[in-house]
Amino acid sequence: MRNVLLRLRFDGRAYHGWQIQKNAVTVQEVLQKALSAVLGSAPPIKGCSRTDAGVHALEFCVSMPIYSNISCSSLVRALNVNLPESIAVLSCSEVDEEFHARYSVKYKRYLYRIWNSPVRDPFAAGLALHWPARLDEKAMEREAQAFLGTHDFSAFCASGSSVEDKVRTVTEYTACRNGDMIELRITADGFLYNMVRIITGTLIDVERGRLESGSIADIIDSRDRKRAGFTAPPDGLYLEEVIY
Amino acid sequence: MRNVLLRLRFDGRAYHGWQIQKNAVTVQEVLQKALSAVLGSAPPIKGCSRTDAGVHALEFCVSMPIYSNISCSSLVRALNVNLPESIAVLSCSEVDEEFHARYSVKYKRYLYRIWNSPVRDPFAAGLALHWPARLDEKAMEREAQAFLGTHDFSAFCASGSSVEDKVRTVTEYTACRNGDMIELRITADGFLYNMVRIITGTLIDVERGRLESGSIADIIDSRDRKRAGFTAPPDGLYLEEVIY
Helix, strand or coil: CEEEEEEEEECHHHCCCCCCECCECCHHHHHHHHHHHHHCCCCCCEECCCCCCCCEEEEEEEEEEECCCCCHHHHHHHHHHHCCCCEEEEEEEEECCCCCCCCCCCEEEEEEEEECCCCCCHHHCCCCEECCCCCCHHHHHHHHHHHCEEEECHHHCCCCCCCCCCEEEEEEEEEEEECCEEEEEEEECCCCCCHHHHHHHHHHHHHCCCCCCCCHHHHHHHCCHHHCCCCCCHHHEEEEEEEC | CEEEEEEEEECHHHCCCCCCECCECCHHHHHHHHHHHHHCCCCCCEECCCCCCCCEEEEEEEEEEECCCCCHHHHHHHHHHHCCCCEEEEEEEEECCCCCCCCCCCEEEEEEEEECCCCCCHHHCCCCEECCCCCCHHHHHHHHHHHCEEEECHHHCCCCCCCCCCEEEEEEEEEEEECCEEEEEEEECCCCCCHHHHHHHHHHHHHCCCCCCCCHHHHHHHCCHHHCCCCCCHHHEEEEEEEC
16 A cells, blocks of 8 residues: 655636535535546545635645556546546645645645726636726735734634644745736634634724724734634635645 | 737636637626616627637736717726626727727737646646656757747648638747646737647647757658647647737
């Protein structure tokens, strides 16, 4: 038995997230079908996180035991032949037996893209949040520094989450602009359900004056979801890097 | 009567090119419907060029006479409400009565994008040519300098074109790489049918040794389409800028 790690990239527009569910096509299901086609049967696969419907991944990690002696490079090629255009396997590598795509994660970085122009971009449909009014990304970056450190992020977790421990450590938050595209990046040791999307909505709400500048530390302390901003749509969200 | 110039951007994947045709959806047809919805009837519109099925535009220019006194900014907003996500009106401006989106063009610049990596990019499907073998974009740029100047480009025109005068002036050819994406840019006073796609295919054929390095000047002189390279697919082609 070998334990292998696959790095995937996928356009989330066609999928109801990662995890297998009834009555909706997910990335996990499509990957399992490709694995069955290549290996004869699909091994039990572990994803690095649950992503929501419509969320994208520049790098999504999957670990699994395989019994075949197919080389890693052949497995990449064969899977890509059997996957649709919207999913690509970027690489495959051998990992220790104890390695687990989800539990071995040290940090993950998410990217949130905002097309910040009065006119929409046809090439960004479903791939960025379109926000017509001008946003000051450097002011957003300054407000976001309040997220850094170890906090109970209950105020930034969608209601209905069954996770008990809501303490996470955010290590970096950056914002930059390339023309009309704003790129927000957040790195943490873990994320609660909808956490990046609520953080993004909160920063936009501060920018447009619906929430007070400098209030983010108080909102975190309140642990009250109703104090934070809106949940930004999945369109702009990308899992960008997984660090083990 | 006012003469106005619209700048559009469109994702060509959904369209059979610009020009109206039977039994296929084109950008012109969709724009005319939006103009009818906004102005009551569609004015005769002139596009800056005919683009093929699947070709994209970062900037496509259209001129037309209008009799309404709607402001340019209101026209932009109203058209964008009436257009699908894949087409956006970027701007509208008043132009002289003699201005014609096609005949007034001084130069146009096309961009051709190549995703140059062994693994496809899910986000580039239909938006770039996927070429797995490594290409040297700087060598391609050097070979491409042979296109500069005024030449009869018959060797780089798809057979079946009814254009008589095949002399065009190419003023610039550049190649650059951003990670795995190669961007090729060509500026000329006009382009023949499939000219950019045949030029791209010829440069790739020189890179992979199917055509001899340094042979492009001879191929131009031959005026023989069969001497040039393959026609690269429309996926990677974008009309990028129109200079009046």
